[in-house]
Amino acid sequence: MKTIATLAAFGLASVMSFGASAAAQQVSAAQAQNLQSMGSISVAQVGSAPMDMQQELSKKAQKEGASAYRVIEARTGGSWHATAELYK
8 A cells, every 4th residue: 555655645646746857757657558668777765755766767768878767666664766668
């Protein structure tokens, strides 16, 4: 259940910050079907907000040369962890 809530929070965070960043954008599973996969990334932080994790994923994706990413796993608790697939 925490995973569903976390994914919903990432979705909301991406909508709120979509125009705030020129970095890689978060895409849905349907949108990702039309893109070429180029690997995955993971980020982890202690005591951060969902928006912070979304920003970290976006920065890391851009650094890897991706134009988009899709969150494929997220966990919460005392710390956050998220894994995303990267796309060209």
